[in-house]
Amino acid sequence: MAEKYDVVIIGAGVAGLTAAYDLVARGFKVAVIESKPRNRIGDKTCGDAIGTHHFSELGWKPPSSIIDHEYSGVKIYSPSEKYGVVVPGEGVSVNRVKFGQWLLSRVLDHGGILYDSHVLVDVALKNSRVEKIIVKKVGEPGLREIYAEAFIDASGAKPSLRPKLPSEWPLAERPYMTDFNIAYREVIELEKPLDSDIEYAIIYLNTEVAPGGYWWLFPKDPEGRIINVGLGVVWGPQGYNPRHNYNKYLKPRFKGKLLHAGGGIVPTRRPMPTLVWRNVGVVGDAAYTVNPVHGGGIGSSMLSASIVARNMANALEAGRVDETTMWKANKEYMAVYGAKQASLDILRMYLQKLANDDFEWILKNKIVDGASIYDLGTKGSLVEEIVRGVGKLIRLLGRPSLLNQLRIVRSYMNKVKTLYLDEYPETPDKLHEWILKTESVFNEYRVEIGYDPGPRVRW
Ligand SMILES: Cc1cc2nc3c(=O)[nH]c(=O)nc-3n(C[C@H](O)[C@H](O)[C@H](O)COP(=O)(O)OP(=O)(O)OC[C@H]3O[C@@H](n4cnc5c(N)ncnc54)[C@H](O)[C@@H]3O)c2cc1C
Structure with missing residues (x-):
């Protein structure tokens, strides 16, 4: 008999398990496909550090047993x-295995189905939608077909579902x-x-x-x-x-x-231009939701997953899952995190061009204080403050070129923020035009600061 679900999620990392929980809690029939065996879910190589605000933003109170420090x-x-x-x-420093097992237990306790030690092998399309996926149990012959109304790619920084989608779908973007x-x-x-x-x-x-x-x-x-x-x-x-x-x-x-x-x-870059297309959602590292400057991605993976899952649930309830019915997911994500993340991508490229002397000078002369860096993390506003607040000091200390560079960075950070907040398309039909405009701003910036993005990835 064919295996059929409302939603199939590829990947049982923090993103996949967050999306799965939100969907099973709404009563949907959900399956999670994960290549690791069940007892290794959560075992992710990571720095393990996460700001506690991420939990409160999601309304979660994780058990103290998952916290190491x-x-x-x-x-x-x-x-x-x-x-x-x-x-x-x-x-906090989380114990990633205990955290993963806690996230998993919430999904299973609500009736979610786990296909552990299973890898995604292929996808099959029908009428320009993903109809089913083909999976294989690790170490065993034979393939399994799993059908669903909707699919979520939560398979991490080197995604497994997205690259198998038609190249004309905006989810198929290949990064540098x-x-x-x-x-x-x-x-x-x-x-x-x-x-x-x-x-x-x-x-x-x-x-x-x-x-x-x-x-x-x-x-x-x-x-x-x-x-x-x-x-x-x-x-x-x-x-x-x-x-x-x-x-x-x-x-x-x-x-x-x-x-x-x-x-x-x-992935230390701006988010995917859209987290939804046809009957597919993309969340977490697979959608590049990491903070480009500090590389923290646990919190934003969960946030993006929760937003996509909620909008997918609404679309399922309304009887049609596609980019139009799920579009609000993009607007929400860009407003709460994506726009800041995209503007921090501008700063990230600039920071990657600085030398040890520059960092030494900046910290020695207290050009930035802790509170402004905190604001940078939450609002993306550091450069604005430096240029306004200590611009004169930078000049006095003999680094006028730094001030000029910061003015360029500030101007592009603002441009990009506007693009992702105010100019983000209201409807999917305007997405292509917006992508072209956004790419041209990023290309122009790279030329301006002399940043060579190098080749695109092969997957
Ligand atoms: C070295 C390192 C240090 C980091 N430090 C921090 C930090 O201190 N703080 C922080 O916030 N973030 C940190 N991050 C980033 C953070 O770990 C990620 O952003 C976050 O874990 C992403 O979660 P995810 O669920 O999107 O992806 P993942 O955790 O990668 O989960 C994807 C899951 O999909 C599964 N999968 C992949 N392909 C398939 C397939 N074909 N079939 C079936 N299953 C598949 C994988 O096995 C995996 O379990 C760090 C990352 C790295 C690499």
């Missing part, structure tokens, strides 16, 4: 590690390699516990250790004995290797027992 803010250090700035804001960071990290039980900064998630700006990214030290227990330490570098033709840099610069500093090691890719 609490932070009172983020501390950012200059390349020499002599200067630091504290960005206030509560956060430099739109990603490649990262490597280890979780270590230290021989000698940390003796300071245990209450902070710590970020080190250093273009030698982490070109086009940063390296981090996120304590995972109140004694400073267990740490999550790693680095991300910009992906691309330069061929930076995060593991090589880890072994060279970080391993000698953090001796102890290795508890977990792994790498991954992080």
Whole structure:
């Protein structure tokens, strides 16, 4: 007998399980396809840090058992590690496996079906909609066909469903390699516990250790004995290797027992132009919902998933799932997160061009304070404040060129914010025109600051 659901979700990461929960809670018949075995769901290589505001924004109160450690803010250090700035804001280090298992149990308790150890192999279209997917159980012969009214791609930074869709669908966009960071990290039980900064998630700006990214030290227990330490570098033709840099610069500093090691890719760019098309939604890393500047994506993955799931549920109830009936998902996401994210993509490219000297100078001279960086994370307004507030100081300190560059960055950040907020199309038929306009603004900006995006990814 054919297997048929209201919604099939590919990927049981934080995004897929958030969407699944929202849909089963509304009474829909949902299946989640996941390549990992059930007991490894949640086992994602990650820095594990998340601002607690993400949970409250979703109205969640996760159990304390999923929290390893609490932070009172983020501390950012200059390349020499002599200067630091504290960005206030509560956060936690989550235990990713326990968190994933908690998200999964909510879905299963409400009647969701899990196909663990199953991979998506193909999709079949009918009347310009996805009719069914074809999956395979890992290590077993034979294929299975699963039908649904609607599908959600939550398969992560290298998505598995999206690239199988017709290339004329706007969900099939292929990003640049430099739109990603490649990262490597280890979780270590230290021989000698940390003796300071245990209450902070710590970020080190250093273009030698982490070109086009940063390296981090996120304590995972109140004694400073267990740490999550790693680095991300910009992906691309330069061929930076995060593991090589880890072994060279970080391993000698953090001796102890290795508890977990792994790498991954992080999409550090603006969101997909649309999160919905025909009867398909895309959420989380698969839709590039990560914050381009700090690379945090757990919170925004869940947020995008919740928005898409709600709009998909409304469309299912109304009897027709397509981009028109789900369009509100885009408007909502761009308003709450996407517009800020897109304007931070502009800042990200500029930051990736700065050198250690620049970061040292900025932090030494206190050009930015913690509160403004916090605002940057929540509103994307840092550059505005610097140009207005300390422009004179920058000139006095002998860096007028920096001020000019910041003016360019500010102007493009504002342009992009307007594009994603005020000019985002009201209806899907205007999307193509908007994509062309947006791409031309990004291309113009790249030329203006001399940013070479490199080749497009192959998938
Ligand atoms: C090294 C690193 C450090 C990070 N640090 C942080 C941090 O400290 N804080 C933060 O907020 N964010 C961090 N991020 C980003 C964050 O982890 C992601 O944004 C978030 O986990 C994305 O969730 P997701 O559900 O969209 O994707 P994923 O968690 O990647 O889930 C996708 C799921 O789909 C499954 N899947 C993929 N293909 C198939 C297929 N063909 N068939 C079946 N299943 C499939 C995968 O197995 C996976 O379980 C980090 C990322 C990396 C790589």
